[in-house]
Amino acid sequence: DFDMFQEMQVTTGGADVQSSTAGAQLNMILRQGANQVSGSTRVYFANEGMQSNNLPAELTHLSGNTGKGNRTDQYSDYGFEIGGPFLRDKWWGWGSLGRTDTRLLTINNVLDRTKLENYAFKSHAQLTNDMRAGFTYFKGNKIKDGRGASATRPTETTWDQDGPTDLFKGELNLVASNNLFLVGRGAYVKNSFTLKPKGEPGVQTYRDVSGVFHNNYQDVATERPATTLMADGNYFRGRHEVKFGFSSRRFKVDSSLVWPGGALNLHNSANYAASGQMLSILFRPYLTHTDGNYLGAYIGD
Numbered sequence: 001d002f003d004m005f006q007e008m009q010v011t012t013g014g015a016d017v018q019s020s021t022a023g024a025q026l027n028m029i030l031r032q033g034a035n036q037v038s039g040s041t042r043v044y045f046a047n048e049g050m051q052s053n054n055l056p057a058e059l060t061h062l063s064g065n066t067g068k069g070n071r072t073d074q075y076s077d078y079g080f081e082i083g084g085p086f087l088r089d090k091w092w093g094w095g096s097l098g099r100t101d102t103r104l105l106t107i108n109n110v111l112d113r114t115k116l117e118n119y120a121f122k123s124h125a126q127l128t129n130d131m132r133a134g135f136t137y138f139k140g141n142k143i144k145d146g147r148g149a150s151a152t153r154p155t156e157t158t159w160d161q162d163g164p165t166d167l168f169k170g171e172l173n174l175v176a177s178n179n180l181f182l183v184g185r186g187a188y189v190k191n192s193f194t195l196k197p198k199g200e201p202g203v204q205t206y207r208d209v210s211g212v213f214h215n216n217y218q219d220v221a222t223e224r225p226a227t228t229l230m231a232d233g234n235y236f237r238g239r240h241e242v243k244f245g246f247s248s249r250r251f252k253v254d255s256s257l258v259w260p261g262g263a264l265n266l267h268n269s270a271n272y273a274a275s276g277q278m279l280s281i282l283f284r285p286y287l288t289h290t291d292g293n294y295l296g297a298y299i300g301d
Helices: 057-063
Strands: 005-011 025-030 038-047 071-087 091-107 111-128 129-147 160-163 165-175 178-199 205-207 218-225 225-239 242-256 262-266 276-284 288-299
Touching: 071 111
Parallel strands: 205 262
Antiparallel strands: 005 025, 038 071, 071 091, 091 111, 111 129, 129 160, 129 165, 160 178, 165 178, 178 218, 178 225, 218 242, 225 242, 242 288, 262 276
16 A cells, blocks of 8 residues: 555665665655644546457467456555544554455456455654654555466466465654664564465366366465564764664564375376376475574664
């Protein structure tokens, strides 16, 4: 939901001392409440009638009776954001809601539908003349009907995706002196999602001689929680601005992958027509567990 953001910053390369790794760094700042109540709203809509068809004539035989290729069936996006004071000059709040619904159709008319649901709330308060505290909550969910749809993945082999992500963040800003400014942050992200095949539970998957899957597909689930603690400071002295900080991050990834029925059956193109035999590959459930711990510190002038 891009209407949530007040500002976005992009840093490329590894020259910024605050960046612990090379590559692009993204800093996304949410809007926040102020003494004056303000807000905005939006509505977007499009459908198949607003687009043309550019499917080459040599591919029309793949599209059944539609004569169309991959296309957008319907797109809608709406939401609002609003902020203002709870206690003027002391305590402010802001919140937003956004929903996006994208419906795509593949060349063989299989639906691939994605719904994005985003909620955000941010509050900050001026505790004293030298101290400000803030809290942020974000909840985002990607609900996908027909993930993986393609010419080789008919409806029963596509996935239904679900899994909300919750983010909690607290922040404390302190003016320690005329020369020293400190900020501490802590955040927890509960990140998980599942990919459930549309096929009947327990029915084995098979792939025909044309490479098209039938009946079912992989069942996937993953949980990826992360906890982050950070402290940063700025010290000014004469012509010098010293930046320094510390960070600690811990994350886990627990994932599972299961083939329904414990096997994947493959048609043997050499003798299937004559014998009807298939090659069956057995799979046990695949489980992984990963822990990561990072510590970092920096100082620069």
